[in-house]
Amino acid sequence: TRKSRSKLRGIKPKRLKNNFSKVVLDADALSVIALHHLEPLPSTWILSPHEGELSRLLNVKINLIKNNREKYLKHAVEKFQCTVLLKGHHTLIFNNQLKNIISLTAGTPALSKAGTGDVLLGIITALKAQGLNSEEACVVAVNLHGMAAKRWEEEGRDYLSLRPTDLLELLPQVIFNLRNQ
Numbered sequence: 001t002r003k004s005r006s007k008l009r010g011i012k013p014k015r016l017k018n019n020f021s022k023v024v025l026d027a028d029a030l031s032v033i034a035l036h037h038l039e040p041l042p043s044t045w046i047l048s049p050h051e052g053e054l055s056r057l058l059n060v061k062i063n064l065i066k067n068n069r070e071k072y073l074k075h076a077v078e079k080f081q082c083t084v085l086l087k088g089h090h091t092l093i094f095n096n097q098l099k100n101i102i103s104l105t106a107g108t109p110a111l112s113k114a115g116t117g118d119v120l121l122g123i124i125t126a127l128k129a130q131g132l133n134s135e136e137a138c139v140v141a142v143n144l145h146g147m148a149a150k151r152w153e154e155e156g157r158d159y160l161s162l163r164p165t166d167l168l169e170l171l172p173q174v175i176f177n178l179r180n181q
Contacts, residue, residue, distance in 0.1 A: 022044070023044070023046070024046045024048060024128065026047075026049075030047065030053045030056065030057060031053075034059075039079050040079070040080055040081035043095070044082070046085060046124060046138065047084045047085070048084075048087060049086060051066055051088060054072060054076060057080075058072060058076060058079070069092060073086050073101060077094050081096065085142070089107070091103070091106070093138045093139060095134060102135070102138075102139060104143065104146070106142055106146025106150075107146040108146070110149045110152060111162075113162070114164075115164035120141055123145060124138055124141040127140055144174055144175065145167065148166075148167045148171050151173070151174060152170060
């Protein structure tokens, strides 16, 4: 929001250190990066914008991004030199080590609400902490996140009623089912 971004203007960012390898950035952290032009970032870091946040990061109109998500995803990776996960109906993942953009459609409309992205980032962070590299953590997390939302709907619940905490409650069951297939 405008108010939170105005508070960020007073922050003087410290130098980024490469010794922090398991960093996942979202929300206001993306605003700080955009405001202070903190690029490039360490290659092991992950940025996870939605289209509006990517618009701020690249200083590009959101309609341009909506019309050519892959082009602007590549531009973000070129600028920030790390893994970028562009959230949306088709979540896109790319970094300099990948030859092709990874496109995932694991979610449902139930995930298009406040707080569900925070759960996704928590899953990514947990997977990175367990040793997965950035792209592996993103791919696994997006799929688990989407599977939990699908499970919610398969159990006969309305997608509008899904809360972020419901995803957290479903994750152990989703992981258990995957491990025992």
